[in-house]
Amino acid sequence: YDDTVRFAHAQAQKNGWVLVQDTAWDGYTEIPARIMQGYTTMGCEIAAQLGGLRPTHIFLQAGVGAMAGAMADFFMDLYRGAPPVITVVEPLNADCIFRTAAAGDGRLHSVGGDLRTIMAGLACGEPCSIGWEMLARSAQNYVSMPDYVAANGMRILACPLDGDPRIVAGESGASGFGFAAEVLRNPELSQMKAQLGLNAQSRLLCISTEGATDRANYRSVVWDGAYAK
Secondary structure, three states: OHHHHHHHHHHHHHHOOOOOOOOOEOOEOHHHHHHHHHHHHHHHHHHHHHOOOOOOEEEEEOOOOHHHHHHHHHHHHHOOOOOOEEEEEEEOOOOHHHHHHHHOOOOOOOOOOOOOOOOHHHOOOOOOHHHHHHHHHHOOEEEEEOHHHHHHHHHHHHOOOOOOOOOOOOOOOOHHHHHHHHHHHOHHHHHHHHHHOOOOOOOEEEOOOOOOOOHHHHHHHHOOOOOOO
16 A cells, blocks of 8 residues: 555645645644545545434544544544543554554654555555554544454444344445454453443444455455454
């Protein structure tokens, strides 16, 4: 992804084109900022559907952090009287936001290598600068997680309890929900559950950002149990 961004940027400069994407850096912030403003449309729709209900916890998946940053800032402002606990999740091999938060030195930290993960939409190694600024002031928790967590989320959403709607969510789309489900269902994570403040009164909000974009892999995960723990 990061190599593609650099290539597209070089081609835009060479040919006088306009680069439209949501990774920001020094000298390129206006268009990413407008894209992030566009992401808040999801927040408005979610708030309208929730009516007077307020989520106590929000789980957001991050690639470069633009969507997560926009959503985190939006909901922290909307619910500033009773702010939710916001948790950002990333793939273990592409956790640039997690590393930036862990360093705590005011600098952006990138991840190199092939960033191998089934969460292809999150396989980004370089944080969006303005996305990180928003997350730094609005998110409380950052998670770097293995692929099986997202895969379990896909399976649970595809095969829900009676009465719940079936949701077709891809590897990246199911990642936030997958992490929430793992914390709630895995007794080995009881300390993390307590740290997040999750209990029977909690109201969780997760956003599925994709469907079965890779149909072969979706079937492999949901039908054949691929990427199980």
